[in-house]
Amino acid sequence: MTSDSTAPAHPRADAEAATPAELWDERYRLSDRIWSGNPNTVLVREVAGLEPGRALDLGCGEGADAVWLAGLGWQVTATDLSRVALERAAVHAADAGVADRVDWQWHDLGASFPDGEFDLVSAQFLHSMADLPRERILRRAAAAVAPGGILLVVGHAGFPHWETDPDPSVRFPTPDEVLASLEPAPGEWEVLLSGEHERVQNDPDGNPTTRTDNALKIRRR
Structure with a gap:
């Protein structure tokens, strides 16, 4: 997921029977x-x-x-639950001239995960309106980091002020909680960044508002 939305946050209210992939599509x-x-x-x-x-x-x-990383010379594997999003992403990459440097893969990350080891694994705003085994996914993400590689996890620290009926069961873990959930072996990782930060995002009416997010950046030793 990414951080700045220009559309309503939720699909229609009668979508309870839909799968997570259908909801995101x-x-x-x-x-x-x-x-x-x-x-x-x-x-x-x-x-x-x-x-x-x-x-x-x-x-x-x-x-x-993914397109930005490819433009810097990275060979990127990029995955999402929405095939609609992946189709748009492929067009973006082609328009940017980096289609040959991005492998777009559909995954329900709770059930399947891309193969291989990576020098950088990025999980930006890995939140979902559907059930998401986030801790388990992030442990798989950490396992996919090559020696000397980086895991970067960025997430929201709370609901936006315009959320009128937030789900009280939803938790937004701190960077320390994210690190603990990875169950790292002693000395396995070096913490390079752990903390909260503020950014400006437009609300659904187009007005700028400040949100608090958090970030964890660690390097496998």
Whole structure:
């Protein structure tokens, strides 16, 4: 997933019987473009100086992060639950001239996961309106990081102020909680970044508002 939406946050209310993939496909069909089209700011800040290698983008949405990474020379595997999003992402990559550097893969990450080891694994706003075994997915993400590679996890710290009926069962873990959930072996990882940050995002009416997010960046020793 990405961070800046330009469309309603939820599909129609009678979608309880739909699968998670169907829910996300429906959400993407609400608009010609859901996200801003720009790479996530923390990814840009934390990755811009790294030597390009193999990258894995989890929950790639319409592909802005993957296309940006490919433009820097990374060979990217990008995955999402929505085939509608992946189709748009492939068009974005072709328009940007990097189609040969991105492998778009459909995965329900709770059930399947891309093969291989990666120098960078990025999970940007891996939240979902459907059930998502996030901790288990992030442990698989950590296992996919090659020696010396980076895992970057960015997430919301809470609901936006315009959310009128937030689900009280939804938790937004802190960076320390994310790290603990990875169940790292002693000395296995070096913590490079762990903390909260603020950013400006437009609300559904187009008004700028401040949101708090958190980020964890760790390197496998």
